[in-house]
Amino acid sequence: MNNKSKNAFLNYGLVIVFFVVFQALLSTGNISSLLKGLLVPMTAYMILAISLNLVVGISGELSLGHAGFMSIGAFTAAFVEGVILNNIKMEGPLSKNLGVQILIFVISVIVAAVFAAIAGFLIGIPVLRLNGDYLAIVTLAFGEIIKNIFNCIYISIDETGVHISDKNPSLDASFAGKMILEGPQGSVIKKVSIFAAGIILLLLVLIIVQNLVNSKAGRAIMAMRDNRIAAESSGLPIKKYKLMAFTISAAIAGAGGALFALNSTGITPKQFDFNASILILVFVVLGGIGNMTGSMIAAALLYILPEMLRELDVQKYRMLIYAVLLIAVMLITNNEKIRALAGRVFKKKDKVSVKPEAGKEA
């Protein structure tokens, strides 16, 4: 077994251990409500971090609008759930119907991934022509557009079908349907996803991404990242692969968004704004660009960190502390001395680049 597959299996193991530990805590009731409530969103953010890492780490493009794909997935899930619940007869509440929950979960995740993939494909087209900060700004713009669109559409469902409007129909006295998306107020959701489902999705995503990276397509994507001109001159159809990376990443983000949404009781467009995109980026960078293990760990830790600070007696300074910690972690992990030390400890040939890359120029 070579290094790469060792790494991949390490990640699967990590996820499974994560699951077993928390599942044990859950079933013995030894877990706080807060942590219990955080498990699924945490898993969702792990998926999102992996998805963004595919763009940032593997294909080497900066995306500042990943929450846009997440929100497409989330609202798609809300929509699918609404449609299914509207068309299905069910005894008792949803929480007692595991079968229906699974049905909703599976269909939602798939449809969410497809919708997000379509969006990813569309936004991928400009990606082909742009790079660097110009690309970053286009993704940012895309995220903002999505947020604003969700903010002003209203989707309802009744026996005649689904209605999309820019006015809120529920304010009409004669309205007899059910609102699925209510503009800025977002969607009310009946909770379905459970921790185990999230973990299965996470594992699936990991398998897809890691296998992709170690396949022909993944190599091509990484080659483009390292040197576009050389990749092109080696016969790689770079448009195809750039688009592929973007679309797959978007699909995964959509699936993550669906998981996130189905575990919450309500989602709003505002939740998926620029700051949310940045949050995911923070996970990726802190976990190490291109490093899937790191992304997952960073997503888990950083997602719960500010929440854990709630329990301490520092409420007022919570976000200030978070900011300081963020800066401190960046400074420490990038400190040359500490890196050199880590390099010696882990015997990694980490290039301490004092000799700037430009040395190879011309």
Place this chain on the structure above:
Amino acid sequence: MLTNLFNGIGLGSVYAIIALGYTMVYGIAKMLNFAHGDVIMVGGYASYCTMMYLGWPPAAALLFSMAICTVLGVLVERLAYKPLRNASNLAVLITAIGVSYFLQNAALLIWSSNPKVFPNIFNMPFFQGVTASAASVSADAAAADTASSGVFSVKQRGTLITIVVNLIIMAGLTLFTSKTKMGKAMRAVSEDRGAATLMGINVNRTISMTFAIGSGLAAIAGVLLCATYPNLVPTTGSMPGIKAFVAAVFGGIGSIPGAMIGGILLGVIEITARALVPTVPSDIFVFAVLIIVLLVKPSGLFGKTVREKV
């Protein structure tokens, strides 16, 4: 339509002035300083406090807030960015975001979340005098808009002042980076820090200098922003900061005139969209136009398409 154009320029000129400072740091230190918007906010508060609590005249308040922001910019650079000189761009980006959160939350603790209404400095006799004389120059624009012909409304006066300040800063920065030794050194540093060092350029000092200038400009932008849209809260700088970033990219990264034109265009698009389709969020159009423009001109309006030498 003419009114909308004028209003658009009014909004755009505010974006432009922020974008100029942004581009400065962005073009030279080669980093997306997401905390720039928050430095603007600090500038706003600094001048607000000196004017309202200490009763300083606006000019003194402006100078004071420039001093504060300059010190703040340099301090942040020294403490948070300098240790990351050799780290990846993204690491610096995340640190900048950390700084942004920090400034916002510190401001929240200091000044609370209650908005402060910024005094209308454009209404002061000095500016009235200045713009009254300028009135004759662009009388047609004014006549189309104001009922009391010939005299500028406060808002138009603000726009005019902002544009004049924009032009001065733009010219100043252009001259500075192309003509002065320090300015050229900045460009050299932006390209290859190692090689710049070998020329005898003190890279750290040059980058600090960049931040000092950028943050000083942020203070000016803060005062003008708040004077135009007088609600001052800890998050005042964030959205204009992002818009200014967009404007800078729109105009072409690192291009000083590009930042200004990009800012003004952004404002015009935003206002026009709002006028034409009043019930749809105007940002949809702003960002859609941006994407389309970048598709046609992938390096922004004034960006040089630097062909990579192979």
Place this chain on the structure above:
Amino acid sequence: MSEKKEKEFVLETNHLGIDFGGLTAVDEFNIGIGKTEIMGLIGPNGAGKTTIFNLLTKVYEPTRGNIILDGKDTHGMNPAAVNQAGIARTFQNIRLFDKLSVEDNVKIGLHNHINYGLFTGVFRLPKYWSEEKKAHEKALELLDIFGMADQADVRADSLPYGAQRRLEIVRALATGPKILLLDEPAAGMNPSETEELMKNIKKIRDDFGIAVMLIEHDMKLVMGICENIAVLNFGKVIAKGSPSEIQSNPQVIEAYLGTKKENA
């Protein structure tokens, strides 16, 4: 022009040229390369040699003229298509996929010869394993030409300079070209390494039966292995011929070789 008709060419150019703004970097470049010929392209710095490679591989779009590869005009092709049609190259400033392993660099070259799709790759169907195995073996075989098979797992950017140059050649070769363009392959190599390289270039030509066009300032190498040489100055060909003809051409001596003899 007359010589062109005599042989069968793998690559031919007619009136090829490009301008950068006001600067005419290459003009009236007409050349034909035989199926297994090794041709040298020399000339002073800035003469336009690298630019010609960029034109041939469509990194730059020619301002005028055309390029015929194996009887087909490459007009409208992008660099990837040109490569698939049979032109592979190396770069003057090394362009490896730094963060990939040596083996993966070669596998990128083999990309279009590995036959499985995205789905097969992501779900690791049997075809994935068999094709990857084939690619692995092929990559090692190619690396062995330069004795680099034992470094297959090393990251490309941690290779020494000379080895990086050799890896670039292997990668180019892996794409299965009809003609190989080498831009200063011996730059940064010491004399013994250069000698080794000369042998290998010949071997590649013989074993693979392909044409080679190379840019080089090391006259020992150029004169040692090239069958024909074209000399470029200010974007124009000033001389063409065998090594001995070139060496004694006064125009070439004046513009390029100089009078001292150390390099020969």
Place this chain on the structure above:
Amino acid sequence: MSETMLKVDDLNVYYGSIHAIKGISFEVKSGEIVTLIGANGAGKSTTLNTIGGLLKAKSGTIEFEGRNIGGTPAHKVVKEGMALCPEGRRIFQQLTVKENLEMGAFTRNKAEADETIEQVYEQFPRLKERVKQVAGTLSGGEQQMLAMGRALMSKPKLMMLDEPSMGLAPILVDQIFDIIVKLNKAGTTILLVEQNAQMALSIANRAYVLETGKIVNHGTGEELLHDDSVRQAYLGG
């Protein structure tokens, strides 16, 4: 050839955990051309970069004109009168040729710079033709000339050149070495790192041979040119 200008003693340099320079000592006397030769990765560039202040030594001393400059940052080393013309040229790609040259004279005033720039144009007429061209679009050779011209702009007492002939046409290689000799004659002390051992040794007063971070041989240029082991390894037999 009198007093010592540069003296390096027991220098050790690391890249992270890689021990690149293993206790080397050498000196350059005022007015000399000294060359360091060695294979790829021997540590030649590392040595120059350490002297120039770009890298920090782990231990050892570097004395320039009797003053210890070990650990002095690169931008201050320049003021001491030392210029490093780095490997790979490292010219400012977006700046014009003229602006690049002006950067070279950053530590000096305008009048001095204007004077020197004319001298540089004399050495490299090609640069004068291209004053307004953006440096990034120059050809390899042109860029090398620019890099050397830029280093000359600080009127250094000691000029360190890292593989100046790399990638140059034979005629230019000749020219570059001619220029080096001329500069030296005009009073600049030269520390030259070269792969082209033949040429380097033929113009050097003294030379050191570097192998995997250690000095394994030294002598006058002439001696090493005829040394068998050197011929074997670096001159192609």
Place this chain on the structure above:
Amino acid sequence: GNTESGSTAAANPDAGETEEAAAETEEVTETEEGEEAEAPETSEGGALTGTLNVGCIGPMTGGAAIYGNAVQNGAKIAVDEINALGSDFQMTLNVQDDEHDAQKSVNCYNTLKDSDTQVIVGTVTTAPCIAVGEEAYNDRMFMLTPSASSTDVTADKDNVFQLCFADPNQGSASAQYIYDNQLATKVAVIYNNADAYSSGIYQTFKAKADELGLDIVSETTFTDDTANDFSVQVGQAKDAGADLIFLPIYYTPASLILGQAYDMGYTPKFFGVDGMDGILTLEGFDTSKAEGVILLTPFSADAEDAATQSFVGKYNDQFGETPSQFAADGYDCPYAIYKALKFYADKNGGLDVTGMSYDEICEILISVFTDPDFSVDGITGQGMVWDANGEVNKAPKAVVITNGVYVGM
């Protein structure tokens, strides 16, 4: 049911007041006695004892921080006052910051659950309130939101109650008011279409206005991200000849709109809703620009009654600001809960809340809040009663800003 209960309240204002006043005096004497006797446990019939853990959720940081902080401050004052009454009943207040984010709000809720919270005051903003409401409904935790005003907050959830007006009430009441008082012939609306509160009120306003035949000549929007420049919106209203602009928005953007209209020399009537309250206390705001602004508000910091005066005084002392309506809502919430528990204790021969589970408390509070005999007099309304939906009934007051102060209309 609105008008009906509204009229009962209106018909019987004195009764409510005297009743409450009586209760107040009774309470005071009671506790004094208790302290002297030092035997609270066994005191007669209706004693409320023990410590109630109240949790409060709202945005304390970020763009909506102003509302969360106001509620928090108001609630603190109320809790301090209740604790200082000297009875054996105490309240603790645990405030959590949700940054106006639904998911974080649920996290806050879970944190509160972990720290033995028994009732929730919150959440402050609408969308998070809906999300938390669902959780609380499943858990059976009682929620009283000071300010989340959408009907969706309370819909289908018997455990969630509002202290503020629901949006439809405000929207249609505003239209009705404008119509009844013939305030305008041509109306313009500027609302925030990225905000549930604002677009909710707008839409009910619009429906009612259409029904009444009010002429809406211009409808323009903005979002939180574009809440700077209102030149287009105000300009369109002006061009359309609107003589009244309806602003179903918060006071921060409203202050900009007023300023920009003023600069344009455009002086229509401005009509706001409860979110407009606070505009006079904006630091540095030139109140002359708000001259003539009409708003429907349940609270006015200038009201002369003793309760409001005392609250405003304390708020000013502690936080250096004049309280907004959010602060007042925040202040009324703990009192409403306190009074409800006391109401129960009185009826059922005492109640010790210490260590009671949140679902027990929830059932008690639901029964009291839906009890037609239970009403609360607060600083945001006299004789507030709740319907089974959880919506409050109280009469909105229309006030007009004259010389920088609210004057009842």
